[in-house]
Amino acid sequence: MIEHAKRLDKIPPYLFGEIARAKAKAIAEGKDLIDLGIGDPDQPTPAPIIDALYKAAKNPETHRYDETPAGDTLFLEAVSRWFEKRFGVPIDPKTEALLMIGSKEGLAHLAWAFIDPGDISIVPDPAYTVYKVNTLMAGGEAVTVPLKAERGFLPDLNAIPSDIARKAKLLWLNYPNNPTGAVANLDFYRDAVVFCKENNLLLINDAAYSEVSFDGFRPPSALQVEGAKDVVIELHSFSKMFNMTGWRIAMAFGNADALATLNKMKSNVDSKQFPAISRAAAYAIEHVDNSTTLNLIRKRRDILVDGLNALGWNIPKPKATFYVWAPVPKGETSMNFAKRLLEETGVLVIPGVGYGDCGEGYIRMSLTVMGDKNGERVAEVVERIKSMGIK
Numbered sequence: 001m002i003e004h005a006k007r008l009d010k011i012p013p014y015l016f017g018e019i020a021r022a023k024a025k026a027i028a029e030g031k032d033l034i035d036l037g038i039g040d041p042d043q044p045t046p047a048p049i050i051d052a053l054y055k056a057a058k059n060p061e062t063h064r065y066d067e068t069p070a071g072d073t074l075f076l077e078a079v080s081r082w083f084e085k086r087f088g089v090p091i092d093p094k095t096e097a098l099l100m101i102g103s104k105e106g107l108a109h110l111a112w113a114f115i116d117p118g119d120i121s122i123v124p125d126p127a128y129t130v131y132k133v134n135t136l137m138a139g140g141e142a143v144t145v146p147l148k149a150e151r152g153f154l155p156d157l158n159a160i161p162s163d164i165a166r167k168a169k170l171l172w173l174n175y176p177n178n179p180t181g182a183v184a185n186l187d188f189y190r191d192a193v194v195f196c197k198e199n200n201l202l203l204i205n206d207a208a209y210s211e212v213s214f215d216g217f218r219p220p221s222a223l224q225v226e227g228a229k230d231v232v233i234e235l236h237s238f239s240k241m242f243n244m245t246g247w248r249i250a251m252a253f254g255n256a257d258a259l260a261t262l263n264k265m266k267s268n269v270d271s272k273q274f275p276a277i278s279r280a281a282a283y284a285i286e287h288v289d290n291s292t293t294l295n296l297i298r299k300r301r302d303i304l305v306d307g308l309n310a311l312g313w314n315i316p317k318p319k320a321t322f323y324v325w326a327p328v329p330k331g332e333t334s335m336n337f338a339k340r341l342l343e344e345t346g347v348l349v350i351p352g353v354g355y356g357d358c359g360e361g362y363i364r365m366s367l368t369v370m371g372d373k374n375g376e377r378v379a380e381v382v383e384r385i386k387s388m389g390i391k
C-alpha cells in the first residue's frame, strides 16, 4: 500500500465518532430521530432557479469549459451588481470578483495560496474547521483567538501578541458566525481593517451567511469600511442564501491582488463551474428572493429559543445564521451532553468542542430540520427536552 502524504496526518482527529455511532444506533433501533446537526437547508432550491438552470443547460455553449479568466462573465457581472446594490460598494467584475466552486473550496485554496511552511494564520476558536485544517495541511501554524460570550463572540484583536500579529499573514473572520450565530457590526470591521493594515495581514471574511438574517437585520460587509479593499477579501455563497448547498457556487470580492493569487492557485486545480450553474446563479441573485425559507427558519428559531428559555435555559436569539448556540448544563461536557441528548431523547446536536477548545460548554443546534413543515419538529425538541428535565 502506498503511504499517504504526511500532511494528511495534520488533520485533527474526527471528534464526532461517538455521536455518529449513537446516531446509527438510534436509527437502527427505529427511534424517531430529530437531526439538528448539519447546517444544510432542508427546503428545496426555489423553482425559478431550477427553471433557469434547465434553460441554461439546454444551451450548448454551457457544455464546454468556462475559459474566462476568473469565472463566467455573466455571473461575475451579476454578483458584482448585487454586491453594490446590497452593500453600496462598487466592484469591478474584471478584477475584484472571482467565481468559486462553493466558498469551502475558496477558503481551502486561500490557505494553500498564501501559507508556506512556518507561516501563521490567525483563526477564531470556535470556528468552521476549514480555515485551520488547510493552514495546517499547507505546513503553517494556526494561532487561535477565542470567541467569548462576554465579547459577543467577536475576537479581541488587541489581545493578540504583537510579534504574532506582525509575523502572521492571514486573519480569518466569519460573520454572521458559524457556530455561535453571532454578528459583527461595521465598527468591529473598522478596527479589524486597521489591525490588518498595521500588521500587514490579509483579512479573509467568510460571509457565507450574510443573507440568512431575521427581524429586519441586514449584516454589513467588511468591504464597507473605507480603504478595506487594500486588505480584505470577502467570500459569499449561494449555498445558504438560496438553499443551493449541492450546486457548489460562490464568489469572492475585494482586494484584486489577493484574488489574482487565489485565481492562480485555482486555475491549476479546477476548471471553474458548469456554466449552466453559474448562469442560473446569476439569474437567482437578481431575480429571486428567499423570504419563504427565511420566515420558516425564523419561526423555528423562535419556537426553539423561546421554548427552551421558558424551561430555564438562557439562550440568546441569533439575528442571523441557522444556528442556536446553547450553553450546556453545568458540570457536563458538550460531548457528553450531546450524547445524552441523543440517547435519551433522539435529538441530535453538535457538541461545541468540535469547533475548537473554546466551543466547550456549548452545543450547536441547527434550524435546518428535515421534515419540519411549520415548526412542529422543533416544538417536539422542546417537549422532549422538557420531559428529560434538563435545564
Ligand SMILES: Cc1ncc(COP(=O)(O)O)c(C=O)c1O
Pocket: 039, 101, 102, 103, 104, 105, 128, 174, 177, 178, 206, 208, 236, 237, 238, 239, 245, 249, 250
Ligand atoms: C462558515 C461557513 N463557511 C463556508 C461554508 C461552506 O459553504 P459552501 O457551501 O459555500 O462551500 C460553510 C458551510 O457550512 C460554513 O458554515
